[in-house]
Every structure is written in C-alpha cells, then in structure tokens.
Amino acid sequence: MERSRNGKHTIISKRGRSRIGEWFRRKAVFVREDEAGTSSIFSWSPYVWITALIGLLTAVLHPFGLFLDPVNIALIYLIPVLLSAAYGGIGPSFYAALLGVLAFDFFFVPPFLSFTVADLRYLISFAVFLAVAGLTGSLAARLKQQLRFSKQREAHTASLYELSRQMSAITDIHSLLANVTRKVSEMIQTQAAIYLPDEHDELRLTAASPGHSDGGQSESERMIAKWVFQHGEAAGKGSGVLRETSGFYVPLRTEDRVYGVLAIKLEKESGAIPPDTRRLLEALGGLAAIAIARLKLTEEARIAHLSAESEKLRTALLDSVSHELRTPLATIIGSATGLIEGDKLFSPEDRLELLAAIRDGALRMNRLVANLLGMVKLESGMLQLRKKWCDLEDIIGVVLAQVKDFQQHREINVKLPERVPVLLGDEVLLEQMLVNVVSNSIKYSPDYSRIAISVKADEDNVEISVADSGVGLSAADRERIFEKFYRAGRTKHIPGTGLGLAICKGIAELHGGTISAQPNVEGGTVMTIALPQNEESRRNPSLQEGRNYNDDEPG
Amino acid sequence: MTNPDNGARILIIDDEPQIRKLLKVTLQAHRFDIFEASAGEEGILQASVSHPDLIVLDLGLPDISGMDVLLRIREWSSVPVIVLTAKEREEDKIAALDSGADDYVTKPFGMGELLARIRVALRHVAKSANEPVLEFGELKIDLAHRSVELHGERLKLTPTEYDLLKVLALSAGKVITQRQLLQQVWGGHHHESDSHYLRVYIGHLRKKLEEDPTRPKFIVTEPGIGYRFLSRD
Numbered sequence: 001m002e003r004s005r006n007g008k009h010t011i012i013s014k015r016g017r018s019r020i021g022e023w024f025r026r027k028a029v030f031v032r033e034d035e036a037g038t039s040s041i042f043s044w045s046p047y048v049w050i051t052a053l054i055g056l057l058t059a060v061l062h063p064f065g066l067f068l069d070p071v072n073i074a075l076i077y078l079i080p081v082l083l084s085a086a087y088g089g090i091g092p093s094f095y096a097a098l099l100g101v102l103a104f105d106f107f108f109v110p111p112f113l114s115f116t117v118a119d120l121r122y123l124i125s126f127a128v129f130l131a132v133a134g135l136t137g138s139l140a141a142r143l144k145q146q147l148r149f150s151k152q153r154e155a156h157t158a159s160l161y162e163l164s165r166q167m168s169a170i171t172d173i174h175s176l177l178a179n180v181t182r183k184v185s186e187m188i189q190t191q192a193a194i195y196l197p198d199e200h201d202e203l204r205l206t207a208a209s210p211g212h213s214d215g216g217q218s219e220s221e222r223m224i225a226k227w228v229f230q231h232g233e234a235a236g237k238g239s240g241v242l243r244e245t246s247g248f249y250v251p252l253r254t255e256d257r258v259y260g261v262l263a264i265k266l267e268k269e270s271g272a273i274p275p276d277t278r279r280l281l282e283a284l285g286g287l288a289a290i291a292i293a294r295l296k297l298t299e300e301a302r303i304a305h306l307s308a309e310s311e312k313l314r315t316a317l318l319d320s321v322s323h324e325l326r327t328p329l330a331t332i333i334g335s336a337t338g339l340i341e342g343d344k345l346f347s348p349e350d351r352l353e354l355l356a357a358i359r360d361g362a363l364r365m366n367r368l369v370a371n372l373l374g375m376v377k378l379e380s381g382m383l384q385l386r387k388k389w390c391d392l393e394d395i396i397g398v399v400l401a402q403v404k405d406f407q408q409h410r411e412i413n414v415k416l417p418e419r420v421p422v423l424l425g426d427e428v429l430l431e432q433m434l435v436n437v438v439s440n441s442i443k444y445s446p447d448y449s450r451i452a453i454s455v456k457a458d459e460d461n462v463e464i465s466v467a468d469s470g471v472g473l474s475a476a477d478r479e480r481i482f483e484k485f486y487r488a489g490r491t492k493h494i495p496g497t498g499l500g501l502a503i504c505k506g507i508a509e510l511h512g513g514t515i516s517a518q519p520n521v522e523g524g525t526v527m528t529i530a531l532p533q534n535e536e537s538r539r540n541p542s543l544q545e546g547r548n549y550n551d552d553e554p555g
Numbered sequence: 556m557t558n559p560d561n562g563a564r565i566l567i568i569d570d571e572p573q574i575r576k577l578l579k580v581t582l583q584a585h586r587f588d589i590f591e592a593s594a595g596e597e598g599i600l601q602a603s604v605s606h607p608d609l610i611v612l613d614l615g616l617p618d619i620s621g622m623d624v625l626l627r628i629r630e631w632s633s634v635p636v637i638v639l640t641a642k643e644r645e646e647d648k649i650a651a652l653d654s655g656a657d658d659y660v661t662k663p664f665g666m667g668e669l670l671a672r673i674r675v676a677l678r679h680v681a682k683s684a685n686e687p688v689l690e691f692g693e694l695k696i697d698l699a700h701r702s703v704e705l706h707g708e709r710l711k712l713t714p715t716e717y718d719l720l721k722v723l724a725l726s727a728g729k730v731i732t733q734r735q736l737l738q739q740v741w742g743g744h745h746h747e748s749d750s751h752y753l754r755v756y757i758g759h760l761r762k763k764l765e766e767d768p769t770r771p772k773f774i775v776t777e778p779g780i781g782y783r784f785l786s787r788d
Contacts, residue, residue, distance in 0.1 A: 389751030428779040
C-alpha cells in the first residue's frame with residue numbers, strides 16, 4: 001500500500017502527474033518489479049485508513065475529552081499526521097492534519113459538535129497544528145523519496161555493474177549486442193534495438209530485444225538513428241531533439257567516437273523519459289560503446305597478427321620453394337643437358353648415374369609439390385574426410401610398402417596389440433600422415449638404426465607411436481616442428497621444407513586427434529599420433545571378431 | 556628381359572605431347588607398336604580402327620572425359636585399358652576401375668611400373684580363364700576342388716575367405732575395387748558401409764596366408780581403392 005503511494009508521489013511533479021504516473025506504472029521504471037506491479041495512479045486506501053484512524057481516535061478520546069486539556073488532545077491528533085507522513089507521504093499527511101483539525105474543532109473545541117470556534121485563540125492552535133503537520137509530512141516524504149531514489153540508483157548501478165561484467169566476458173560482437181538489448185529491455189521493460197554502421201557506413205539494425213517489432217516505422221526509426229549517430233547526441237521523446245517520435249535514441253559513444261545507436265521504443269501515449277532512466281540509458285550506451293571498441297580493437301589486433309603471420313609464411317614459402325625446387329631442378333637440368341650435349345663423353349656407368357640423379361631430383365620435386373598441394377588443400381578447407389572403417393594393420397602395411405625403397409638399412413619393427421583397433425577415418429589421409437611420420441624418422445636417423453612402430457588402444461584413444469634413435473629434438477623444437485616451414489636447428493642440413501609434419505598435424509586434427517613429439521628413452525624421438533576411438537568402433541564387436549556377417553564354418 | 560608380349564599394339568590416348576612422346580619412345584624401345592590419339596573422340600575412332608591389344612588412357616582429356624571414352628569403348632570391346640590419372644582423386648580411379656578399366660597408373664609414374672602393369676594386363680587377356688589350378692610360388696589354388704595349399708599344406712579357409720581369395724587370384728596383378736570384390740563375393744546386395752566386413756575378411760585371409768600381415772606378399776592394399784593380388788613371376 002505504502003509502496004504504491006510512494007511510487008506515485010515520488011515521480012509526480014506539478015504538471016501532468018496522472019499521465020506520467022500512468023506511464024511509470026506501465027513502463028515500470030522502478031527497478032523492482034513488485035513496486036511497479038502494485039502501484040496505481042491514485043490510491044484511496046491511505047485516506048480511508050487515516051479517516052478510520054481519526055474516527056477511532058475521536059471515538060476513544062471523546063469520553064475523556066472533557067477531562068483532558070485540549071492542547072493534549074491536539075497533540076494526540078498529531079500522531080496520525082506523523083504516521084501518514086512517515087508511511088504515506090505529503091498528501092495523506094496534509095489530509096490527516098486537516099481531518100485532525102476538523103475533528104478537534106468539532107468534538108473538543110467549544111461549542112462542541114460544531115465547527116464554530118468560540119475562542120478565537122484556537123485558530124492560532126489550528127494554524128500551528130497545520131504548520132507542524134505540513135512540515136513533518138513534507139520532511140518525511142522527502143526522506144522517503146530520497147531513500148527510494150538511492151535504492152533505485154543502487155539498483156541501476158548494480159545492473160550496470162552486472163552488465164559490464166558480462167560484457168567483458170563476451171568476445172563476439174553479436175552476442176554482446178544481443179546481451180545489451182536484452183538487458184535494456186529487461187531493465188526498462190520495453191523493446192530495445194541497436195543500430196551499427198555496416199561496411200558502407202550505413203546504419204543497420206544489428207540487434208534487437210526479443211519481441212522487437214520493426215512494424216511500420218522502421219524507416220523513420222532508421223532516420224532518427226542516423227541523425228543520432230551523426231551528431232552523437234540523444235534524441236527522441238523527452239530530449240531536445242525530435243521529441244515527437246515514439247522512441248528514445250542514445251548514441252553508443254566513447255570519448256572519441258560514436259559506434260552505434262541504442263533505440264528504445266516507447267508507447268505512443270506515454271510521456272517523456274525521466275532523467276534517471278535517461279542517465280541509465282546513457283550509461284548503458286557508454287558501456288556498450290566501450291565493449292564494442294574493445295572488440296573492434298581485438299579484431300584489429302587479430303587481423304594485424306594474421307597478416308604478419310601470413311607475411312612470415314609467404315617469406316618462408318618463397319625461401320623454401322626457391323631453395324627446395326631449384327636444387328632438384330638444377331640437378332635435373334644439369335644432368336639432362338650433360339647427357340644431351342656430351343653424349344659421347346660418358347661411360348655407361350656415368351650415364352646411369354646422371355639418369356639416376358635426374359630421377360631422384362624429379363622425385364624430390366614431386367614430394368615437395370605433393371606437400372605444397374596438401375598444405376594448400378588443408379588450409380583452404382578443401383580436404384574432405386571420406387570416413388570409412390580403417391584397419392590400422394592394413395594402413396601400417398601400406399606405409400611399410402611405401403617407405404620400403406627409402407628406408408635403406410634401417411630396420412622397422414611393428415608391434416601391434418592382440419586386437420588391432422578399427423578406426424573410422426580417411427584411410428588415404430591416415431596413410432599419408434603415417435608415411436610422413438615414418439619417412440621423417442627414417443630421414444633423421446642413421447642407417448642401420450631401428451625404428452619401432454607400435455599401436456596402443458584404450459577405451460577412448462588409439463595411439464600410434466613411431467620411435468627412432470636419431471639425433472632427437474630440443475625441447476623448444478618439439479613444439480615447433482609441427483609448424484609450417486619450421487625446421488629444427490640440428491637438422492637444418494638435411495633437405496626438407498618443414499611441411500610434412502604440419503600436414504600430419506592438420507590430418508590428425510581433422511580426425512579429432514593430436515600429434516606430439518617426445519624424446520625417446522634410448523635417444524632419438526618418439527612421435528605419437530593419438531586418434532579418438534569413436535562410439536561406434538567400440539560398440540561394434542563384429543568389426544574385431546568379423547564373425548557375424550554370414551556363414552563361416554571352415555570349409 | 557625377354558618379353559612375350561613383344562609386338563603387341565598399344566593405343567595411347569593423352570593430350571600431353573610430352574607424355575605421348577615419352578610413352579612412345581619407351582614403349583617402342585620395349586618393342587610395342589604404338590598408336591597415338593590426342594583427344595577422346597579421336598581415341599575412340601583409333602580404338603575401333605587400329606584394333607589395339609591395350610589402351611593407355613589419360614582421364615583428363617580436352618574434349619570428352621576419359622571416363623566417357625572408357626565407357627564408349629566398353630560398349631563394344633573388352634580390350635584391356637590402363638588408366639593414367641593425377642594422384643589426388645581416388646574416386647576417379649575407383650569409377651574408372653568399376654567401369655571396366657583394368658588398372659591405373661598415377662602421374663608421375665615410373666616407367667618400370669607402367670611396363671609391369673601393361674604386361675599383366677596383356678597376359679591376362681592371353682590366359683584362358685579355365686585353368687583349374689592357379690599357382691603363385693608356394694601358394695596353390697585348386698579351383699576345381701575349392702582347396703588352397705600353402706607350402707604344400709592345406710589351408711583351412713571359410714567359404715567367404717575362399718571366394719575372396721579366388722576372385723583376387725583370378726585377377727592376379729590387377730587392382731580390384733572394394734565394390735567389385737563385394738559384388739563378386741557377396742553378390743549384388745551390398746552396401747557402401749559393408750566395406751569394413753571386407754576389411755575384416757581380408758585381415759583374416761592375410762593372417763592365414765601371409766607370414767607377416769603388415770608386410771603382405773600376396774594381398775596388398777591399394778589405399779582408398781581396393782586390393783591387388785600380387786603375382787610375382
């Protein structure tokens with residue numbers, strides 16, 4: 001009851017009180033919804049209460065009235081005034097004072113039961129009574145109002161704080177804007193929308209609170225938003241500009257720049273926006289602007305980083321390609337021209353050697369081109385996984401066949417578990433990855449050394465390890481060898497582009513797996529590829545058993 | 556190396572003059588008769604006029620695709636066709652093999668490999684399919700009695716394993732796609748996803764045939780495409 005009256009009185013100013021009261025009731029600027037929900041324009045109940053209280057007081061006092069000093073009775077009549085001032089506000093307290101004076105006059109001032117005053121000195125008492133009542137009433141009411149204001153402010157600050165905290169956690173501009181509009185529409189109980197300039201500097205509706213309708217006035221709304229964006233000032237109902245429109249527009253601005261416009265839709269018949277709500281909106285706008293600025297800066301930093309990266313990559317690519325392509329080309333061209341021009345000079349053995357050099361150079365170039373193409377495919381996202389059931393034993397067999405000519409005298413041992421795991425993956429890519437890893441081990445380990453391929457499987461993962469006893473890697477290199485064009489320091493003298501392992505990493509990641517390098521206990525490196533076993537492969541025992549497809553009695 | 560196929564007529568359909576030249580020089584050096592066509596339509600015409608014993612067909616042709624050439628030749632001829640492709644596209648190779656190509660060679664290719672494939676394809680035609688016993692070194696497959704011997708010992712194979720081995724061995728040296736295997740062993744009703752059963756059976760077969768299944772000597776995998784039964788002779 002009191003709350004509702006507070007609502008009315010604190011907001012009411014001299015003009016248009018009922019309309020603003022109405023607006024506030026429906027718009028519920030009050031931060032707490034219960035206040036908003038129960039408030040009304042004009043509540044009769046305090047007056048009824050006061051009337052009842054004074055009536056009761058009069059009825060109780062009347063029998064004793066003749067024994068008591070009228071001054072004491074007048075003082076007792078101050079009690080309803082003080083009560084109504086404390087709980088009701090200025091209106092009820094005046095009413096209580098007036099009713100108190102009338103009751104006092106009628107029942108206790110001679111002649112009794114008449115408003116006539118026999119002793120005119122009583123008029124002074126009445127005046128003092130009214131003055132005291134008025135003063136206490138207005139003081140109490142103002143106190144209450146201040147309390148309500150500070151409560152409201154505290155709520156505003158809290159919600160601003162909450163919003164700013166939420167914003168700092170958001171890294172995506174769209175969810176940020178959606179969050180702001182939702183928050184605004186929750187706080188002000190109205191539809192909110194945010195306009196941001198697009199790449200052509202045209203303002204566009206970028207985010208809107210749920211239920212935001214563009215209906216009919218989107219064009220004018222956009223025009224006003226544009227004006228606000230250009231001038232960096234708030235506009236709309238209650239502001240100096242465009243006060244006839246049905247919305248309120250706040251620029252999202254920081255010190256140096258306007259980032260967009262926050263638009264609030266107001267009901268047609270409602271009045272201007274109150275100053276504290278406006279301040280709240282401006283604060284929200286500032287907050288949103290800072291968040292947008294932060295995201296834009298992050299984005300710019302990211303782009304700058306990317307372009308620096310791609311610059312680095314381009315240089316690496318050029319270096320690598322020019323070196324790695326030209327070396328075999330030089331061999332090929334040199335050997336071929338030698339053979340053509342000096343046909344008679346060479347012995348059959350020389351000839352064979354030159355031809356072998358041509359073949360090897362061409363093979364090396366082919367590897368480089370394949371790697372470059374693979375990288376381009378990976379990077380451009382063209383690499384589509386053609387997932388099928390893959391038998392790791394089979395894949396390892398293919399890998400061993402592929403590296404057979406290349407392994408020279410290195411011994412490659414394979415250790416497989418009892419049940420060779422079956423993976424859902426792209427057979428060709430998995431094989432290419434494993435060929436790359438095994439070739440790498442061969443390349444960086446001495447002749448007559450041993451390379452061990454082992455497979456381990458648990459519930460979730462299949463791990464393929466390739467262990468060599470080569471030169472090994474420094475701790476810093478272990479991370480970086482999977483980067484494009486990175487060559488480990490100790491092995492720079494061995495030709496290569498630094499693409500193979502980067503491709504392996506890409507393929508492993510396409511399969512949801514990882515690839516890593518650890519030092520081997522006996523020296524050298526262990527490359528471990530971990531691939532996730534998916535649900536199906538674990539649930540499908542037939543794959544491991546292979547016994548339920550058809551008749552399978554030994555024949 | 557003595558070559559029983561000397562004198563065989565080979566048609567090369569490729570739009571790259573350098574590849575044609577390379578093939579012509581090398582194959583002629585191995586005593587093959589060479590015909591050339593630089594485009595698809597021309598190749599089809601040549602195939603019908605010059606009656607080659609084998610066709611080397613590039614899949615990327617300027618006028619019509621190599622696949623179309625293959626399909627149109629297959630309408631009236633069962634001449635062995637070896638397809639030349641650029642490495643990347645497994646589905647092209649599979650499509651070509653499924654449509655009746657005998658083998659494929661990827662660019663860039665080693666000449667030795669191409670010659671070996673040509674020999675296998677030519678011999679396959681020459682060989683009558685009615686040989687009752689197939690012998691591959693230590694492995695003997697008796698088609699009449701459905702029995703398989705390795706090192707003189709009889710292998711216990713399930714009916715499916717035997718059928719699989721038979722289909723592979725009858726096309727020894729040639730690549731057979733997973734689809735072809737599924738079709739010939741399990742019949743027409745199979746599914747793309749059934750290929751993992753195929754893997755399981757190949758795995759079992761390898762365990763029985765191969766000394767080291769990770770280093771198979773008989774059944775090798777052509778990644779992403781199918782299997783090839785090696786005939787080492």
